Amino acid sequence: LMFVTDRGQLYWLKVYKIPEGSRTAKGKAVVNLINLQAEEKIMAIIPTTDFDESKSLCFFTKNGIVKRTNLSEYQNIRSVGVRAINLDENDELVTAIIVQRDENEIFTSGGEENLENQEIENLDDENFENEESINTQDKMLFAVTKKGMCIKFPLAKVREIGRVSRGVTAIKFKEKNDE
Structure with a gap:
């Protein structure tokens, strides 16, 4: 098991x-x-049995920083942990997930913007509470807001964005307090 904390520290513990x-x-x-x-809090617990070169570990921060690192870099770490991501003073890690390295992934946040691809920095102060990693081939995206508005469209219609892009709007909100 890998444990990732709000300060960007990664710890490793064998299940046995x-x-x-x-x-x-x-x-x-x-x-x-x-x-x-x-005062350090665990933000993600990531089970893994292999540290395959084809997998990456993706980190998401409160201020919108996304970092993607080869999973194999965390294969042998000390019991005191390792700094997985350097954070700004007012930033903290929200979560981390394992993704396939050679596939395009789409990451969604609680706000109206979606994030796609590798490293994206300095976005809005969004929380990545309900992130999902989805293979985009032949899939549909279904977005639902807290107020019940919904939209369904093919992921092929979502344009691929670069690493410093602000994201793609999936749904426009009618009410300001909706998400």
């Missing part, structure tokens, strides 16, 4: 090192299994 308990046991806090710093 997690103590076994009974069905009704309380369990053990993760902070007792890995060396977390004070």
Whole structure:
């Protein structure tokens, strides 16, 4: 298991090192299994069995920074962890996911803009709460807002964007407080 924290630190823990308990046991806090710093929070737990060259680890921050790194770079890390992404002072990591390295992926955020491709920096202060990684070939995109507005269209209609682009608008909101 890989644990990624809000400060961009990545820790690694083999599953067999997690103590076994009974069905009704309380369990053990993760902070007792890995060396977390004070006030550090785990933002993503990523299970993986292989650190294949064809896979990448994608990091998403609160300020819209997206970093994509080969998964194999995290194969052997120390128990104190490794700095996976350098963050600005007012930024924090929101989540991290594994993606296929040679495929185009589409990443969606809670706002009206969608993000596609590799490294995108300095976007709006959006939260990437409900990110999904989707293979774009022969797929449909279905976007639904909190207020019930919806739209469905083929992903082939979404233009591919460069790495410093601001994204593609999937749906325009009728109400300002919708998302």
